[in-house]
Amino acid sequence: MKISGNIPAKNRTKGNTSNILKEGMVPSIIYGGKNKPSMISVHNITLKKKFEEGGFYSKVFELDIDGKKEAVVVKSIQRHKVKNYPIHIDFQRVDDKTRVIVTIPIEFTNQDISPGLKQGGVLNVVRRELELSCLANNIPEKFEISLEGKEIGDDIRLSSVELGAGMKPTILGRDFMLSTIQPPKVEEVEAKPEVEVEEGTKEAEGSDSEDNKSEDKKEEKTEETK
Secondary structure (H helix, E strand, O other): OOOOOEEEEEEOOOOOHHHHHHOOEEEEEEEOOOOOOEEEEEEHHHHHHHHHOOOHHHOOEEEEEOOEEEEEEEEEEEEOOOOOOEEEEEEEEOOOOOEEEEEEEEEEEOHHHOHHHHOOOEEEEOOOEEEEEEEHHHOOOOEEEEOOOOOOOOEEEHHHOOOOOOOEEOOOOOOOEEEEEEOOOOOOOOOOOOOOOOHHHHHHHHHHHHHHHHHHHHHHHHHHHO
16 A cells, blocks of 8 residues: 655544644544544644645555554545634545545646647546545556547547546446537627718718818909909
8 A cells, every 4th residue: 555645643632622723733533444533633734745745635644643653544624714724634544455435636648649639629627536436555646538639529538537446436327528629719809880970961071062162163263363
């Protein structure tokens, strides 16, 4: 079973959780296996670093609880409603025979050799993760799906994912959509509205021009007389 890192922890008793949080620890519980659930607290700084590495919910960690080590996966994190920092974590004990439900990221590769994308198509990602059931000793880091040869209008579905031995999606009986290659977006150019000229305006313009012509003729006759 692959261990993705060590998280320091210590046993705790029931008490004011706000004091635990002030000490830089996060109140937690660990359950599963043959042992009874136990209350612990984990170091917030180490927890944050592990979370930032990515794939937090699809890795097996080793809790170092006052010198006793336990292999676990993270089941859920409760966060502060306003400040979003963790205020409680649920861990599940695991071993090589433990079956767990994990969320695995999906990566779409070979986009540069997809005919559809080369023609200006757009990759529309419907699901970026896949939730599945598998053994704790066989958790994949990610699923890679090649877009080589994919044309505009092609769908990429669950059947495109190569699942390992013992892996089962939590959604059964359906070859659901993961992504599509859509036609390029065409921006519509708004036509400029035609300016309508009222008949009265045209007549007025016409009369103005006739008046100007007559005035010009009068000026010419006056000059000849002179």
